[in-house]
Amino acid sequence: VLYEQIGDEFEKQGYFLVDADENILEEQKGVIRSNCIDCLDRTNVTQNYMAQKSLNLQLQRIGVFDSTECVSNFEDDYTKFKRIWAEQGDEISLQYAGTYALKGDLVRYGKQTVSGAIKDGMSALSRYYLNNFQDGVRQDALDLISGRYTVGTNSPSQIQPIGSQPSFLPVASALLIGGVTVTSFTIHQAGRNTQQYLASALWAGVTAGVVAMIKANGRHLCSRPRLCHLI
Incomplete structure (x- = not known):
């Protein structure tokens, strides 16, 4: 549907084309920009499709294919094409998001697989953790390298020594997991006596308190960029 439009x-x-004598036969007059608002993964699927179309046109032009043939007619070559495109998508995703690209099985196999869905789920969880607790320093590095942040000789450093600020995330995580676990266990046992009811209420309160603390102090628990303010 997209390509029809x-x-x-x-x-x-x-596309750019030269002959054996280095004479320019054709010049590329534009580019296709495809992007989505929240990730690069479906974009890679779209770009793979457009690259396949462009490759078919070029190979037909130079006589490798006739007008009815395309790269998908040649299984070995088509498999290599899909693998190369999927792997470059993974490399870009590792730099951008810290995990392999999602929807990679759509590029490799042309369909969503069970193992691919599980892998995508694990990658999504990994991205959530990395985005919240690891990527602040990475964003600082990008801001510094790209020139978005300029170091001034007379301005104080925005970077504090590692370890100068204590992290409460491990303690909060342990309390939250422990609270949920104990609350679930005591609720299961609550029908036996009043003490179990009180224990359930106590641990439910502790869990709710930890959740409230995390919600109120989320900005301090997360790894945020320190050189440039988030937009």
């Missing part, structure tokens, strides 16, 4: 414009943009 942009196919004519896509083909008009063309």
Whole structure:
């Protein structure tokens, strides 16, 4: 459906082509920009499809394929193409998000698989952790390298020594997990006597208090960039 909407414009943009004598036969007149608001994963699936279309046009132009053939007709070559594209998507994703790209099985196999769905779920959980508790320093590095943050000789350093500020995340996490576990256990045993009811209420209160503390102090628990303010 997407290609039907942009196919004519896509083909008009063309590609760069030279002959054996280095004469320019055709120049590329534009690019396709595809991006989504929250991730690079579905974008990679779309770009893979557009790259396949472009490859078919180029190979037909130079006579490798006739007008009815495409790379998907040649299983070995098509498998290599999909693997290369999926692997480059993984490499970009590792730099950008810290995990392999999601939807990689759509690029490799053309469909969502059970193992792929499980892998995507694990990657999503890993991204949540990395985004909240690890990526602050990475963003600082990008801001510094890209020039978004400029070091001033007369301005105080925005970077504090590692370990100068205590992290309450491990303690909060342990209390939360412990509270949920004990609350669940005591609720299961609550029908036996009044003491179990009181224990359930106590641990439920502790768990609720920890949740409230995490919610109120989330900005301090997370790893936030220190050089430039978040937009």
